[in-house]
Amino acid sequence: MKTSMGVYTILLLCSSLSSFLILSIATDTITMSQSLRDGETVVSAGGSFELGFFSPDSVKRYLGIWYKKISTGTVVWVANRETPLADTSGILKVTKQGILLHLNGTESIIWSSNSSRSVQNPVAKLLDSGNFVLRDGNDDKPENLLWQSFDYPGDTILPGMKLGINMITGLEWYLSSWKSTDNPSPGDFTYRLDPYGYPQLMIKKGSAVQFISGPWNSLTFTTYGFRNRSPNPIYRFNFVSNQKEMYYTSEPFNSSLVTRVVLNQNGIIQRFNWIDRTQAWNLYRTAPIDDCDSYAICGAYGSCNSVDYPECECLKGFVPKNVADGSNKCVRKMQLDCQNGDGFIKYSSVKLPDTRSSWFKESMTLEECKLVCLNNCSCMAYTSLDISKGGSGCLIWFGDLLDIRVSTENGQDIYIRMASSELGKKGHLLNDYTTEDQELPLFDLTTVAKATNNFSINNKLGQGGFGPVYKAWRLYIESRPLEIIDASLRDSSSLLEVLRVIHVGLLCVQRFPEDRPSMSSVILMLGSKGALPQPKQPGFFNEMNIVEADSSSCKHKPCSANGVTITVLEAR
Numbered sequence: 001m002k003t004s005m006g007v008y009t010i011l012l013l014c015s016s017l018s019s020f021l022i023l024s025i026a027t028d029t030i031t032m033s034q035s036l037r038d039g040e041t042v043v044s045a046g047g048s049f050e051l052g053f054f055s056p057d058s059v060k061r062y063l064g065i066w067y068k069k070i071s072t073g074t075v076v077w078v079a080n081r082e083t084p085l086a087d088t089s090g091i092l093k094v095t096k097q098g099i100l101l102h103l104n105g106t107e108s109i110i111w112s113s114n115s116s117r118s119v120q121n122p123v124a125k126l127l128d129s130g131n132f133v134l135r136d137g138n139d140d141k142p143e144n145l146l147w148q149s150f151d152y153p154g155d156t157i158l159p160g161m162k163l164g165i166n167m168i169t170g171l172e173w174y175l176s177s178w179k180s181t182d183n184p185s186p187g188d189f190t191y192r193l194d195p196y197g198y199p200q201l202m203i204k205k206g207s208a209v210q211f212i213s214g215p216w217n218s219l220t221f222t223t224y225g226f227r228n229r230s231p232n233p234i235y236r237f238n239f240v241s242n243q244k245e246m247y248y249t250s251e252p253f254n255s256s257l258v259t260r261v262v263l264n265q266n267g268i269i270q271r272f273n274w275i276d277r278t279q280a281w282n283l284y285r286t287a288p289i290d291d292c293d294s295y296a297i298c299g300a301y302g303s304c305n306s307v308d309y310p311e312c313e314c315l316k317g318f319v320p321k322n323v324a325d326g327s328n329k330c331v332r333k334m335q336l337d338c339q340n341g342d343g344f345i346k347y348s349s350v351k352l353p354d355t356r357s358s359w360f361k362e363s364m365t366l367e368e369c370k371l372v373c374l375n376n377c378s379c380m381a382y383t384s385l386d387i388s389k390g391g392s393g394c395l396i397w398f399g400d401l402l403d404i405r406v407s408t409e410n411g412q413d414i415y416i417r418m419a420s421s422e423l424g425k426k427g428h429l430l431n432d433y434t435t436e437d438q439e440l441p442l443f444d445l446t447t448v449a450k451a452t453n454n455f456s457i458n459n460k461l462g463q464g465g466f467g468p469v470y471k472a473w474r475l476y477i478e479s480r481p482l483e484i485i486d487a488s489l490r491d492s493s494s495l496l497e498v499l500r501v502i503h504v505g506l507l508c509v510q511r512f513p514e515d516r517p518s519m520s521s522v523i524l525m526l527g528s529k530g531a532l533p534q535p536k537q538p539g540f541f542n543e544m545n546i547v548e549a550d551s552s553s554c555k556h557k558p559c560s561a562n563g564v565t566i567t568v569l570e571a572r
């Protein structure tokens, strides 16, 4: 018998019904002379993966691959997803023509691989990567494979698998969810590299887009959901685009990490890592992670911020079209005037919009990119294509901008086309991002408190992704104002004064300028003990310890009363 290197497993299966004794030998290889029957398995040389017949619902039989060393029976690939067998008569054969045939008890073809050519000595081998390959027994070269399971993913990506498109053969590597946990036939969801415009990863339900990763920026996709740190310390991400193929891969730096990415039956992409100590899969990351990850939830020119309520706001220079019906349409305050000159406003730290109608070029500077965009009236925005090494290349968008969200972790700058009359304006900054030439008054609560009778703001406020001002406001309106202040200082005799300063501070940073007290009221409020209005939600905040406030009070000069100083910082 012709067998290559492999793990030899002796399986003794006693059939209680017929009292036949079946002896079978499993290796990592199936040859023309040695087929695989239900009950037998092949195991990869390093013992990582096993291929054989299994039954997720205890009735229907499927041919598949699962982790050998992992007791949870995690299946990573299924051959006959849509054509299960009703019994254990299945058999897998390698034919002279160089194809794999999965036959049932009456020799009907249940599933088959295909191949562009035939070879002398075809062998099927399960590799330790989890890839099941068909090749010429005398030819080890990966590029000469006749067929490989990695080309036909199910719901799982293993390290080394590609997500993308082979432009020569038209083959697409993409994930499709299982119908349910016990039914591997393709469900509603797919996860693919969408090649239109500038490529981006996309989860779809049928033809409806559910989630977009944002474009690749040389380090990562700009998505918020993945929470990739750039560069990620555990995985190497790679995006390849050339004449032949376009694909995305990810693999752990340490190849002994057992990791997989799954598109589950609810359309959620999840990365799991196996933890030996606990003998369990650990969910490392997931996408989408929140409402803001729902595709275009805030509509064109809307921006989503998950720590805000409501989450959707119009970008600077845009206003809600119809406030009454609560719809998310944002329209320009000032119409563009392309012929007579528009300009751009820079928005920082955003997940870039859907790039399906975009154009890009690697060899271009940002300044050249701006000119290209300016000279085409349907260009609505531009940015750098590659943010490594200080930024290079050009990516421009045509038509409405969709699917923008605030992303402090992986966000990128984008320059959005504006009527020239919008450009020089100062003032309104609610829900807005930093604009190129503006000086913003910044109101720093920490500074306020430090300047006040030596009190300090609770350090914990700055933790966990919410801005400290937002947290302070939440605690205040939830009648938990003491938690804003350091525990050690809560018994102080000046506590009431401090709380009053914080209260007035929160009034000064309310979102709408018309709600904020005037300078003279601030002085009166700080000097008296009268009742104060409840502070409304603060304006746009981010993860830095600052809040951007508008100019109606405390602008450009410190305002002080009764020895209490409120410090107003200037940005840049």
Ligand SMILES: *[C@@H]1O[C@H](CO)[C@@H](O)[C@H](O)[C@H]1NC(C)=O
Binding pocket: 086, 087, 089, 104, 105, 106, 107, 108
């Ligand atoms: C094999 O499949 C064929 C076609 O689906 C079917 O007619 C036949 O009954 C099956 N045989 C067994 C043993 O299941």
Ligand SMILES: *[C@@H]1O[C@H](CO)[C@@H](O)[C@H](O)[C@H]1NC(C)=O
Binding pocket: 112, 113, 114, 115, 152
């Ligand atoms: C090979 O089979 C797959 C389905 O398993 C099919 O989508 C693909 O078009 C086939 N390719 C060729 C070259 O026949």
Ligand SMILES: *[C@@H]1O[C@H](CO)[C@@H](O)[C@H](O)[C@H]1NC(C)=O
Binding pocket: 254, 255, 256, 257
């Ligand atoms: C890779 O991970 C294994 C298991 O956690 C560890 O023993 C090994 O030292 C790691 N190798 C490197 C190069 O970090």
Ligand SMILES: *[C@@H]1O[C@H](CO)[C@@H](O)[C@H](O)[C@H]1NC(C)=O
Binding pocket: 359, 375, 376, 377, 378, 379, 398
């Ligand atoms: C602007 O770009 C669009 C999309 O690429 C193109 O169809 C159109 O011809 C361009 N217009 C000009 C004036 O270059």
Ligand SMILES: *[C@@H]1O[C@H](CO)[C@@H](O)[C@H](O)[C@H]1NC(C)=O
Binding pocket: 454
């Ligand atoms: C402020 O408080 C700290 C710690 O309680 C103390 O060490 C420091 O001397 C105080 N500063 C003033 C100016 O009272």
